[in-house]
Structure formats: structure tokens, C-alpha cells
Amino acid sequence: MKIKETIIVEGTYDKIKLGQIVDAPIITTGGFSIFKDKAKMQLIRNIALKTGIVVLTDSDRAGFMIRNYIKQCVPAEYVKHAYIPEIKGVEKRKRLPGKEGLLGVEGISDALIRESLINAGCRIEDQVPKEQKGRKITKMDLFEDGLLGKKNSSTLRKKLTDKLGLPSRLSSNSLLEVLNILYTYEQYKEVIKGLK
Numbered sequence: 600m601k602i603k604e605t606i607i608v609e610g611t612y613d614k615i616k617l618g619q620i621v622d623a624p625i626i627t628t629g630g631f632s633i634f635k636d637k638a639k640m641q642l643i644r645n646i647a648l649k650t651g652i653v654v655l656t657d658s659d660r661a662g663f664m665i666r667n668y669i670k671q672c673v674p675a676e677y678v679k680h681a682y683i684p685e686i687k688g689v690e691k692r693k694r695l696p697g698k699e700g701l702l703g704v705e706g707i708s709d710a711l712i713r714e715s716l717i718n719a720g721c722r723i724e725d726q727v728p729k730e731q732k733g734r735k736i737t738k739m740d741l742f743e744d745g746l747l748g749k750k751n752s753s754t755l756r757k758k759l760t761d762k763l764g765l766p767s768r769l770s771s772n773s774l775l776e777v778l779n780i781l782y783t784y785e786q787y788k789e790v791i792k793g794l795k
Contacts, residue, residue, distance in 0.1 A: 601724030604651040613704040620709050624780045638766035647677035649781050655681040657703035681719035683707045734784040744791045758794050
């Protein structure tokens with residue numbers, strides 16, 4: 600299931616689960632750290648303006664707190680909300696249930712997640728005009744442009760994130776994902792030219 604919007608989830612295990620079900624950019628909030636991480640919230644706002652976002656958090660109190668915070672920070676016309684049902688249980692990787700005893704995104708069935716994304720009104724890829732597709736930025740591009748695997752890669756990456764107003768602590772995989780969400784290949788190459 601290829602979705603045009605970027606999906607916002609709470610944590611890494613939610614991202615892993617979603618990555619097995621959908622082909623879409625997925626960004627994690629880092630749980631409650633989103634409340635203090637201004638750079639991450641600004642990144643989510645920028646992504647929302649570019650692709651639109653779908654918020655898919657757990658159905659517990661914590662999930663709704665994070666959802667409501669995002670709702671306050673991003674204009675409503677750029678946000679869709681996908682809700683998972685309240686199902687009692689324990690995720691496979693945990694020994695004990697969470698505080699409220701509910702399964703989170705990572706524990707919900709693939710079918711229920713697909714259904715929640717469809718009900719949220721996500722734009723499925725075949726509904727997006729083909730002319731909007733373009734060449735993606737790849738890890739090889741980052742390597743060739745000196746952002747990975749070279750002596751001064753970390754310095755150049757820091758210059759790039761500063762210039763683009765992105766969080767400087769993005770991993771190379773996260774940087775690649777964010778670049779592909781926010782910029783075309785051509786825009787990326789223009790920015791790289793300006794850094795050298």
C-alpha cells in the first residue's frame with residue numbers, strides 16, 4: 600500500500616511495523632520527547648506543508664497527548680488522523696502490558712492498520728498523477744557528494760542540516776528520508792553545490 604502522505608508514529612517499533620505494511624515516509628516523534636524537541640516539531644511542520652501528514656499514535660492516553668500536541672502545532676488542513684481501536688493485550692516483544700493494558704500500533708494487526716489509514720483518507724499512490732514522481736535521492740548520492748563515508752562527512756552534513764533548518768542529529772538514513780520528503784533531487788543538488 601503506497602501512501603503519499605508522511606506518517607507520524609510514536610516510536611521505532613511502530614515505524615518498523617508500518618514499514619512492513621505501507622510504502623510511505625515514516626517519522627517518529629520519539630514519544631514524549633517531541634514536547635521538548637523544537638527542531639523535530641519544526642521538521643514535522645515542514646513535512647506537513649510539503650506532503651501532508653497522517654498521525655497514527657497508540658489509542659492510550661499518551662498517544663492522544665502526542666496527537667493533540669501535533670494538532671496544536673500543525674495547521675489542520677495538512678493533518679489527517681488515523682485511529683487504531685482499543686484492544687487489550689501485550690505486544691510480542693514485551694513481558695507485561697502497558698499502563699492501560701492496550702496494544703499499541705506495533706501490536707495491532709496489519710489489516711486494522713490498513714483500514715485505519717484508508718479511513719483517515721490517505722492518498723493511495725495510484726491516485727497521485729505520475730508526473731509528480733521524480734528521481735529519488737539515494738545513499739550513493741550522499742556518498743558521492745561527501746555526506747557519507749568521507750573524512751569530512753560529518754562537517755558537511757552539519758552544514759547541510761544547518762542550511763536546510765533540519766535537526767543536526769538526524770542519522771544518515773533519517774537524513775535521506777527527510778531529504779526525499781522535502782526536496783526533489785534537483786533541489787538537493789542545488790543545495791549541495793552551494794555548500795562546496
